[in-house]
Amino acid sequence: MVATFTRPGWYRAALCTVLAAAFGVGLVVLLRSISGLPAFQSEQTGYPQVVVPLILAPLGFLLGIGCFDYWLRWGVGARTIPEDHSSHGAYSWKDYFKVNTDHKVIGVQYVVTSFVFFLIGGLIAMLIRAELAQPGTQIVGAGTFNGLFSTHAVLMIFVFIIPMFAGMANYVLPLMIGAPDMAFPRLNALSYWMLPLAGIMFLASFLAPGGAFDAGWTGYAPLSTGAPLGQSFFNIGVQFAGFSSIFTALNFLVTIITMRAPGMTFWRMPLLVWANLSTSLLVVAATPFISGAQFMVLLDRVLHTNFFQFGAGGDVISYQHIFWFYSHPAVYIMILPGFGIISEVISVHARKPIFGYRLMALALIGIVVLSYSVWAHHMFVAGMFSWLRVPMMLTTLLIAVPTGIKIFSWLGTLYFGKIHTKSTAMLFALAMIVTFTIGGISGVMLGMVPFDIHVSDTYFIVAHIHFVLFGGSVFTIFAGLYHWFPKMTGRMYDERLGRIHFWGTLIGTWGTFIPMHWVGMDGMPRRVADYAAQFGNWNLMISCFAFLLGAVQLIFVYNMIVSWRFGPKAPANPWGGKSIEWLVSSPPPVFNFDEIPRVVGGPYEYGIPGARHAIMPGEGAEIPVTRETVVGS
């Protein structure tokens, strides 16, 4: 009986969560009565008796589930349990609900968890479109509507796109560089377990008095500093999501720098590895800024400090500077790993080496450096220093150059390639190039100060962000999921359902987001529950396409679940890839390799007779039979 609550696991987690929350309430009550204040305070921005437990309870959960056990034992000088690898690898579905240190298990945990949040966020989007299908009020009031679009964006950004990329890279990146695991497996597990906590916290804000946080995903002060309690859920949830991604990024960087297989020089790394290297640099150095910004809002809300209180010497605009100094780099955090995925998929299915491989890697680094210099292009109408506008316009136009290099390089790779569209992954990759380019072009338009002033806070912005985030990031996520599904599960998915899903998604995306450009330029404001009657027909059409887009995602879910269970067994290398993850079985062995492979060439030498990327242990000169040997001969 006692053992149930002392062993790491769900029972202990539940116990510790409750204890930590109770401790938080007690602490607040105690401190407040010492200072002679009433025990509970329920002004809408206050509620310390909720805010403090909200910070402590997740920590209690992490402690209970077993994320800190090893470190605590180490810290008090106790014997650390011998490394018996018992928390490594998954032997039944139950192992996915435990703290596991295997990067492959953590990868799957990440992918599945963030996909669940994608479905919830998508459901909220359907509600938004139902409300906007006609002018006037349909199903929700204006207040609820604000909560809906805010939670939609926050779920999609912080607990879907960013961690989804982290999850896919978690799975394939160590395999690609020939590492047995990530550099810090326990830290990796901790990063994962913070993710569901952040997502649940965002969703739990619906239960708070005053409703979910409703100041948008940007949470601008002073709207956020005066908002009801739900806003504090956002402030705190972002901290957990933020720490999760900082620790993962740190882990990726250390893994990539110190654990590459012999022969894997930087110029032999697959572009997915390069992409995650640059993304991680962005995360490590930029994410603390959103942490800082949300801490400040939380302090203003709960302790009534004056960061953003104009009357007491605070500076309202400073919130936006600090926020965008993270959040512009964040948009690249949301696309660079996707660029990596597209490079992998395109070169495998076009059977050609990446055109301008080194330039591709350098372009990534260029984007990383430049993305710290453009933040104020989100603030052209905010009333910031007017002298900052033109420099920001110039840097914004400049950053389109390395992005353009990537696009042209993919086109160069496709040019005269043997393009196979047998795989849905390739369809999504090709569609992403086109769709993302449109989003990139509208981005450059927005970088022009006069045009941006015209369309600020209209549906044109919504069109831009969805062309880059849905047509960009989400398409790359689907490309990646289809591409590595056989590797992760050891099964093949149904290509026909994949195709239906692809065409439905493509038509749905374009149908939904193209018309938003027109209504935006005509002045339909974003983030408002109602609109002028003249936009009615366009919006009805947008909503119909949006429902199509939502519905076809169910086909994807069905395909993935059924194929995972009943799909035909996948060969080790279904697409004829060259990088190391394709040279191990599907799914890979528990410890990835018996011996570390040796890297002898570049990762993309398709069609070059006799070219090898890596030699696996115990392998003589014989080359595994893949499509390459058939196609290339």
Added chain:
Amino acid sequence: MESASVPLPHGAGGHAAEHEHHGPPEANQSSRIDRQTLGILLFIISEVMLFGSFFASYFFLRVVVNPAAWPPHPFELPVGVAGMNTAILVSSSFTIHYALEGIRKGNKQAMKLGLALTWLLGLTFLFVQINEYVHLGFSIRTESFGTIFYSLTGLHGAHVFIGLTLLTAATIRAFRGHFDKEPEKHLGVEVPGIYWHFVDIMWIIVFATVYIL
């Protein structure tokens, strides 16, 4: 197997275990720097940026808003006391260095002495700081000045606390005889040491900005 590495976990020790598989292969070491040191350096970059966001706020509140009086009348900052506290923290950087030099040469006695001294100095710093808070006379709600003063020094204080936690673990293990001369056998002192130097340097920057400028 008793391991004397830092709390950050190892990828794969390569210890054979009674499992249905043997352990993972040893990873290839593709860089001269070890994982733990690189990890803490990257973490420090993140920490510097976190401070950076608060320094950015400081810049806006003081330079952009440009209030008439900084600090507002009639308050004054006890530069003398804080300066003394700075000296305490700076000297703790020397004692941790002494501890590290000691263990690098295999002198466990020096390591223990250095660690214990560092720990005490860090704790003294925190106490002096809290005492200063009590006697300042203004609060975190006193204009933007009070807000940024308490948040910058408080953020730093929180980092002293994290550093002390790491040092506590290192000290306990040192007294239990877990560290040794070989580089990989005293990473558990090296890594908290690097972090402690960061805490120290950060304080000098905070002190110079908040108290002197």
